[in-house]
Amino acid sequence: MQRKAYVSGTAALLAALLAGCTSGSGSGGSTDDANRGQAGTATAAAQPGKYDTLPEPCGALSHSTLDSLLPGIKQITDEEQREKAYEGDATVTFDTDRKAGCRWKVESTDATDHLFVDFERVVSYDNSVSDDAQAQELFAEKQTAADLPEPSASASSPDSGSNAASAADVSSSPDPGSSPSSTPSSSASSSITPSALQPRTLSDLGDEAFLNDVVSGSGSTVQQRTVTVAFRTSNVIVTIEYAEQPVTVGVVPDSEEMQGRARNLASKLADVLGG
Incomplete structure (x- = not known):
């Protein structure tokens, strides 16, 4: 009986760790996406000039x-x-x-x-x-x-x-x-x-x-x-x-x-x- 209880506790601990890793990677991914979005909106390309060619x-x-x-x-x-x-x-x-x-x-x-x-x-x-x-x-x-x-x-x-x-x-x-x-x-x-x-x-x-x-x-x-x-x-x-x-x-x-x-x-x- 004691051995069975030990195994069950170990399984529970592993499940908790796995859940934590999954949760952490998910929140980290959303943070990276947010940063990328902010970087994209912070730098706006300046307007090009009127001319893209020259006369001869x-x-x-x-x-x-x-x-x-x-x-x-x-x-x-x-x-x-x-x-x-x-x-x-x-x-x-x-x-x-x-x-x-x-x-x-x-x-x-x-x-x-x-x-x-x-x-x-x-x-x-x-x-x-x-x-x-x-x-x-x-x-x-x-x-x-x-x-x-x-x-x-x-x-x-x-x-x-x-x-x-x-x-x-x-x-x-x-x-x-x-x-x-x-x-x-x-x-x-x-x-x-x-x-x-x-x-x-x-x-x-x-x-x-x-x-x-x-x-x-x-x-x-x-x-x-x-x-x-x-x-x-x-x-x-x-x-x-x-x-x-x-x-x-x-x-x-x-x-x-x-x-x-x-x-x-x-x-x-x-x-x-x-x-």
């Missing part, structure tokens, strides 16, 4: 647009060479949906003109940072690197007043390609003050934009002017570099005319992006 920059510019920026194209008599000049040279890239660019270099009787157009589509690899926010940060770094001067007291606010009106007139007027930007009359007839043409931010292009204008060289050497216009639309950053180097020492390319051409091109590229 060498084909984004019409012949008339290139004629206005690169007057020497019309002076090329050989038809095959002229068509090659229109085509430009695509920059090397490993993913044309992330970064794409094109360069043109054309000589004329008065100057050599350079044009570079670059598209960059920004993608954030941080789920908590949107593509737009990442692009905004990169654009801020680009603008800081340009080291734009503080607006002068005599100049109006960026792209306001007479400066905006004149820039609009340049953009809407017929292509000025037939008139070399280095002609003295261009500077003499300018209606915009130098302070209004200084490097500055732009308020009427994309989500944010800036313009830089730099002259290299001195009066005793050939001077080259380079106008840069950069703008951001959602998660795409567009950069235009437009440079002109006259053949004559002492001649400085006209700032107003070159800025007008570069801004006109920027507006057209913004239309291509639909932004």
Whole structure:
């Protein structure tokens, strides 16, 4: 009798232990499920950018647009060479949906003109940072690197007043390609003050934009002017570099005319992006 009682007690103890293990694993499983659910709801993926591809920059510019920026194209008599000049040279890239660019270099009787157009589509690899926010940060770094001067007291606010009106007139007027930007009359007839043409931010292009204008060289050497216009639309950053180097020492390319051409091109590229 005593032996039977011992066996029955052992069986009861084993049954209790088994029940406890089963209960523990069940409650533990529900706790893990709850944690997984909380983790899933705590981290919400940031919104993707508006653009998931890029235009082909060498084909984004019409012949008339290139004629206005690169007057020497019309002076090329050989038809095959002229068509090659229109085509430009695509920059090397490993993913044309992330970064794409094109360069043109054309000589004329008065100057050599350079044009570079670059598209960059920004993608954030941080789920908590949107593509737009990442692009905004990169654009801020680009603008800081340009080291734009503080607006002068005599100049109006960026792209306001007479400066905006004149820039609009340049953009809407017929292509000025037939008139070399280095002609003295261009500077003499300018209606915009130098302070209004200084490097500055732009308020009427994309989500944010800036313009830089730099002259290299001195009066005793050939001077080259380079106008840069950069703008951001959602998660795409567009950069235009437009440079002109006259053949004559002492001649400085006209700032107003070159800025007008570069801004006109920027507006057209913004239309291509639909932004």
